[in-house]
Structures are given as C-alpha cells and as structure tokens.
Amino acid sequence: MTNLLHISEKYTITLSFDPKLYVSGISIDCVVFGFHENQLKVLLLRNKGIEQWTLPGGFMFKEEDADEAAHRMLQERTQLTNIFLRQFYFFGKAERNDTSFSRSLLEIGLLDEVAYEWMKQRFSTVGYFALVEYSKVKAEPDQFADQCQWFSPHELPNLVLDHVEIIQMALRTLRMELKFLPIGINLLPKKFTMPEFQALYETILGQKLDRRNFQRKMLSYGILKKLDERRKGGAHKSPYLYVFDKKGYQEALEKGLKSMW
Amino acid sequence: MTNLLHISEKYTITLSFDPKLYVSGISIDCVVFGFHENQLKVLLLRNKGIEQWTLPGGFMFKEEDADEAAHRMLQERTQLTNIFLRQFYFFGKAERNDTSFSRSLLEIGLLDEVAYEWMKQRFSTVGYFALVEYSKVKAEPDQFADQCQWFSPHELPNLVLDHVEIIQMALRTLRMELKFLPIGINLLPKKFTMPEFQALYETILGQKLDRRNFQRKMLSYGILKKLDERRKGGAHKSPYLYVFDKKGYQEALEKGLKSMW
Numbered sequence: 434m435t436n437l438l439h440i441s442e443k444y445t446i447t448l449s450f451d452p453k454l455y456v457s458g459i460s461i462d463c464v465v466f467g468f469h470e471n472q473l474k475v476l477l478l479r480n481k482g483i484e485q486w487t488l489p490g491g492f493m494f495k496e497e498d499a500d501e502a503a504h505r506m507l508q509e510r511t512q513l514t515n516i517f518l519r520q521f522y523f524f525g526k527a528e529r530n531d532t533s534f535s536r537s538l539l540e541i542g543l544l545d546e547v548a549y550e551w552m553k554q555r556f557s558t559v560g561y562f563a564l565v566e567y568s569k570v571k572a573e574p575d576q577f578a579d580q581c582q583w584f585s586p587h588e589l590p591n592l593v594l595d596h597v598e599i600i601q602m603a604l605r606t607l608r609m610e611l612k613f614l615p616i617g618i619n620l621l622p623k624k625f626t627m628p629e630f631q632a633l634y635e636t637i638l639g640q641k642l643d644r645r646n647f648q649r650k651m652l653s654y655g656i657l658k659k660l661d662e663r664r665k666g667g668a669h670k671s672p673y674l675y676v677f678d679k680k681g682y683q684e685a686l687e688k689g690l691k692s693m694w
Numbered sequence: 695m696t697n698l699l700h701i702s703e704k705y706t707i708t709l710s711f712d713p714k715l716y717v718s719g720i721s722i723d724c725v726v727f728g729f730h731e732n733q734l735k736v737l738l739l740r741n742k743g744i745e746q747w748t749l750p751g752g753f754m755f756k757e758e759d760a761d762e763a764a765h766r767m768l769q770e771r772t773q774l775t776n777i778f779l780r781q782f783y784f785f786g787k788a789e790r791n792d793t794s795f796s797r798s799l800l801e802i803g804l805l806d807e808v809a810y811e812w813m814k815q816r817f818s819t820v821g822y823f824a825l826v827e828y829s830k831v832k833a834e835p836d837q838f839a840d841q842c843q844w845f846s847p848h849e850l851p852n853l854v855l856d857h858v859e860i861i862q863m864a865l866r867t868l869r870m871e872l873k874f875l876p877i878g879i880n881l882l883p884k885k886f887t888m889p890e891f892q893a894l895y896e897t898i899l900g901q902k903l904d905r906r907n908f909q910r911k912m913l914s915y916g917i918l919k920k921l922d923e924r925r926k927g928g929a930h931k932s933p934y935l936y937v938f939d940k941k942g943y944q945e946a947l948e949k950g951l952k953s954m955w
Binding site for chain 1: 719761783820869873951
C-alpha cells in the first residue's frame, strides 16, 4: 500500500493532553488536499485503538490565534511550512459532536475523565483547507493517531463526527474559488506548460475543460508570463513554457481574478 | 436625520441577560447591507450610555445552531424573515475582545458582575452577512441599544472591538462573491431592466462597469429571462424588462455562475 506513509512504531498510549491549556468549545480541523501527477487526495489520521479516521486538527492554546493554531497543527502533521492555508467555514451545529468519539478515546485510555468531560461539551469547529504538492509532505500522526494516510476524496474511509461533511464543504469551496482566485504556485514546477496548468484545474474540478477557452481566459488574468522557451521531448509539438507573474498572482489573490467587467 | 430609524422611548436599563443560557466563548455578528436606490448602507446599533456603535449580534443559545442564532438575531433587528444570510468568516484572534466594551456595559448597569465576568473571557465571533432591500426593514434596537441606524460603509461611526474589520471583511467577501454567485432577488423589483441590474453591481463594487460586457456576461449565465415587454416612459429608448430564471438562479447559487471553461 504505497499510500501508507507512516505507522507509529511505538504504540504506547501516553496521556499528555491537558484541557486547561486550551480554549474550550472550539476545535480546528484541517482539510489538506494533496495534488501530485494529476491526482487529488486528502490527508487523514487513524485514531489509535478505533477503526475511525479523522482530519488533522486540534485545539487552540488560550493565547493563540485561530490561524496560528491551524498553521501549527498542519506543520506538525506535514512538516511543511509556508503552506497556503485558508479558513473556509465555521461548523456550528448544536448537535455536531456526538460523544461516542470522545467516549472511545476514554475507553482505550487516550483521555482521562477530566479530559473526557471537557471534550464531550458542545464543540464547534473551524474548517481550514490547504492545497499542497503531496510528494513533498512527510506526514506524521499526532498523539491520538497511529496512521497518517492519503485518500481520494471520492473513496473516503469511515470518518468520525461530521468530518465527511467538512471535506465535502472544503472541496466545494476549493472548486468555487478556482473561478475567482489563482492557484498553482507550490503545486506546479517553476516552469510549466499550459496543458500542465490545465490538468491541475481539471483534476480539482473533476471535469474536462475546453483547451482554447482555458488558455484565453488564463492569459487574460495577468498571472502568467510566457517564456521564450519550449518544453522539449514530448510526442506532440513542443509546448511553450510559462512561469507565474508573482505580482499579478499576488494581486489576484487579494482582489480576485480580473473579470471581464 | 432621515436615517435615524428608531430611538427607544423608554430608556430604562433592565437586565435580562443570563449567561448560563448561552454558549460561551463564541458570539455572532451580522453585517446587514442595505441596498436602495443605488445606495449601499450597513445597519448599526448604538449602545445605551456609551458613544460607540456595534453590529447587530449576540450569542447562541446552548441548544441552538449558529445559523439559527444568526437568523434569530437578524429577524429581531429587522423584522424580516427569509433573508439570504451567509456566514463569511470566523474571527479567532486571541486578543480580539478588549474588555473595555464589557466594562462600560457593567459601569452603566447593563451587565451585572456575573455577566461581566462571562463576557470578558476570550470570545471569538462568527461573521454573517445579509443583503436586503433597506426600505423594507423595520429596524429595532436590542436590549443593549437605544438606536438602530443605517450608515454608509465608507463613513462609519466609532465602533466597538474589531467591528470595522468585520464590516470590511464582509464587504470584501460580498464583492468577491459577485464574481461567481448571482445576486438580485429581493433587491430588485420583480421585473427590471439591464441598466437597473447593472446599477446594483456598480453600487456594490463601487465602480463603473462596461455596459456591453456586463450584458453579454449576465446573459451567458442562464439566470435571466428576457421578457417581450419594455419599460416605458424613460427619456431614452425604452429598455427591455427581465425577470430572474428561478431554476438557473438557484443552480448558480449552489454551483457558482457558469464560467466560460
């Protein structure tokens, strides 16, 4: 199973979770989408001792901003820094955390009674998503997990709580945002061809796009620079290489892609 | 001052706020944008006894979903039901609520010591925004406020906490969303002309748009039906009337406006 990145060697249950350090009632969940060779995957952890998987996440320290906490969690799980991580939704349903998840953690000794009482309160969660080049990730389970693995968003394993809904909402947001925000930096090589750029969009959208429209549209946004250089060695006519125009890309990130009005 | 919609007649300070009923650590703030005759405004409340204004908002009851709470608050403040209300951001900075606001409420007797202790904890807030036809709103202050008034987002009064930032973020989100989600239902009359539709966009974006591009683009989205009927009586050539195509509009709300790829 090549997707299996890490199995914790010492399966010793150690309790180092002290609820007093954390903001109560709010958790953070990160949907880490990985892109590599035209495949889209999502990073999941398997809880020690139970057959269910979770999103990487956790709780904010009392002195920590939500964004800082999300970055910390993601860095701990992926060893990547400077990831583009975006908050996309606050999941605030009263009934969202059934207590069976924290009860299983109590039963296998991952939580003590105090931590269990704290965790079975009403919790809302803040969803963040990231898009990374997944071959660069060194995924690490957290203290509650023994495995860390990539899954296709279309073939998810059994997940805790509302984590399926969180993934679906993240994917929906990502697909919507493709229409008005640029993506590609950190996902494509420094120099890339238009077909490679289009393949990134097609993978995320899960649909084929018209080649000419795609090219015309992308060139109109001012986020690309065409190089006077071609990719050599393909079966087809050597396609031109492009790089991102850093200034245009940054501007589009802040204000949205130029629309035609 | 025609914008002044309501001044509470009986300025009696009554305390009916019981923190035990509410989820602690999370508040809700609603940015209600009003549109009327090509003006964009935002609805604010003035706190009793202090010179600062706030967004309409409050706290979730322990059994209440975040979305339900936001709808309840908005309905109480505007007497409107079935408003399109959208969550747009979770404000989770550790330092966001300085305690001077809750202290002033304590000092003028709007909070007792118990409520004050509760309110000066770390609070994160969930931002929602709505866009309404403001001539239809009957704005009502809440128990902490004596005035409820519309302001231009460009000429805001002195606001508590990070409420200026919340308004700016809402406006930025609204402008971004105009590029990929339809708007107009409940804001325009049932039948409207293309120039009226364009004026709505120009008001929100704060910029002039090219007439031909706007029309071409809007017609390509499948959200409009052109009627075989014209608006009569203007100085110019009578323009055609349009209505929204409910099915196309709903589809675009769910999946985003059709892009050209």
